[in-house]
Amino acid sequence: MPAIKLILDGDYGIDDALAGLYLCHQPEVEILAVGTVHGNATADAAAKNALSVMDLGGRPGVPVAVGARRPLAQPVDISAIVHGEDGLGGRAPRLRSGREPSDIPAALQIVQTVLDHPGECTIVATGPLTNLALALMLEPDVALMVEKVVLMGGTVDHPGNISPYAEANIAHDPEAAKLVFESPWPVTQVGLDVTMSAWLGPQELERIERSQTSAGRFCWDILQHYLQFYSSRHRRPGCPLHDPSAALVALDPSLVSGYFSAPVDVELRSEINRGMLIVDRREFAAEGREPRMPHVDIVTELENERLISTFLDGLLAGPRTAQQR
Numbered sequence: 001m002p003a004i005k006l007i008l009d010g011d012y013g014i015d016d017a018l019a020g021l022y023l024c025h026q027p028e029v030e031i032l033a034v035g036t037v038h039g040n041a042t043a044d045a046a047a048k049n050a051l052s053v054m055d056l057g058g059r060p061g062v063p064v065a066v067g068a069r070r071p072l073a074q075p076v077d078i079s080a081i082v083h084g085e086d087g088l089g090g091r092a093p094r095l096r097s098g099r100e101p102s103d104i105p106a107a108l109q110i111v112q113t114v115l116d117h118p119g120e121c122t123i124v125a126t127g128p129l130t131n132l133a134l135a136l137m138l139e140p141d142v143a144l145m146v147e148k149v150v151l152m153g154g155t156v157d158h159p160g161n162i163s164p165y166a167e168a169n170i171a172h173d174p175e176a177a178k179l180v181f182e183s184p185w186p187v188t189q190v191g192l193d194v195t196m197s198a199w200l201g202p203q204e205l206e207r208i209e210r211s212q213t214s215a216g217r218f219c220w221d222i223l224q225h226y227l228q229f230y231s232s233r234h235r236r237p238g239c240p241l242h243d244p245s246a247a248l249v250a251l252d253p254s255l256v257s258g259y260f261s262a263p264v265d266v267e268l269r270s271e272i273n274r275g276m277l278i279v280d281r282r283e284f285a286a287e288g289r290e291p292r293m294p295h296v297d298i299v300t301e302l303e304n305e306r307l308i309s310t311f312l313d314g315l316l317a318g319p320r321t322a323q324q325r
């Protein structure tokens, strides 16, 4: 089976770690590179977390690069309340391998990896989009050379989670998100509209709690802080699978049971709405009277039951990898 070549970019908080670990366990996946970014934790703490995840997932050779430490045009804002000071709910493991991050920044690592594998890479972005924007600035042609970008970020009809209309990954760097949505690469947007319904409830959590694998124990450990946050905020037990949903859609687009395609812009000016997605659903805009933006595939429905069971099966199975590079 030909490998699915992935570049992962994220802010390596709790759900990024779950997504990364799940991907490590998939034998058909070749993880070419991981980049980290400000968001759930600092980009440096996120890199330590990503290294731990790659080691635990049986991928000790995957390069992990520290990326943007701040957004393009606003002050940095770390979501410690959701993910803890270390990004993993106070349970970030000590890195046993002594591995260090790559000696190039994540944006350059994206460019080099894409140029080395033209037309072959899927980028799975699970944090603010600063590194992707910087990669586009370094080499705009990367947008023509990746297979697709699948990103967790934004919301269309669901309320925001950082302000009434904005989702955290977009609001943490709206200028970067705008550049990503304007660029001519195929983008699939997996936002709160679907990730808030991909909910890990008590039954699924019990599977993780009972798991005897090292992956299962790690996940149960880091989930405690996240569960407390989500259970109290949404008054129901459990938590949403934000970043894992994007990871699973990247590997298996048949999990998407509803989507539409439209140009997406990002609100930059209004203070209260900054980071809100502006989706152009007008039919007549397609008639060519206005400059056209690329169409983004906006996911509106997922096969949740299959997604959650596939996720848990893969996550808890442990590494079954063909890649030991």
Ligand code: BDR
Pocket: 013, 014, 015, 016, 040, 079, 082, 126, 127, 152, 161, 167, 168, 169, 242, 243
């Ligand atoms: C997104 O923001 C971060 O807290 C999560 O890791 C996820 O990527 C959800 O809005």
Ligand code: CA
Pocket: 010, 011, 012, 013, 015, 016, 040, 126, 127, 243
């Ligand atoms: Ca994330």
